[in-house]
Amino acid sequence: MKPGAGAAIGAAFGAGWNAIVFRFLLAFLLAFLLGFASTAALAQSAASAAEAGSDWQVVGRQGIVRMVIVPMADARDREAYVREVDKLCAPGGSSCFLNFYTNSTGAEASLPLPEAISNEATAVFRRSAKQGAELVRFSCRLQMPGEDCF
Numbered sequence: 001m002k003p004g005a006g007a008a009i010g011a012a013f014g015a016g017w018n019a020i021v022f023r024f025l026l027a028f029l030l031a032f033l034l035g036f037a038s039t040a041a042l043a044q045s046a047a048s049a050a051e052a053g054s055d056w057q058v059v060g061r062q063g064i065v066r067m068v069i070v071p072m073a074d075a076r077d078r079e080a081y082v083r084e085v086d087k088l089c090a091p092g093g094s095s096c097f098l099n100f101y102t103n104s105t106g107a108e109a110s111l112p113l114p115e116a117i118s119n120e121a122t123a124v125f126r127r128s129a130k131q132g133a134e135l136v137r138f139s140c141r142l143q144m145p146g147e148d149c150f
Helices: 005-052 078-088
Strands: 057-062 065-069 096-101 121-128 133-138
Touching: 065 078, 078 096, 078 121
Parallel strands: 065 096
Antiparallel strands: 057 065, 096 121, 121 133
């Protein structure tokens, strides 16, 4: 090795090491901030649900569609669906896709939905910002008068 080559290698290693540490710290800070924002959003969502006294359970999301369990007492109450859509969907016409189900058997709610729950679809709500349209359809099994059902 030439004299001074070690110094050059050490300097190169040091510069690389500084870049690695910088990237690590930047990634850590970003993850921390995103985690904090997510935690704050979850806390706000939980507080809103608790404040409203809602028994409606959001099981989760499959793709862009959220799955919601409807209390049996509210299954045929149009106004209850309107209130829940207002809680779950952001104002301002942004896209929102919800599927509603009852759970008369008391099956454990998880994704994918167990057959006992997926067989009890009550309604679908679709709002497409792209199409500028909104649709609510109820299940035919609910026998809602004057409704186009599925």
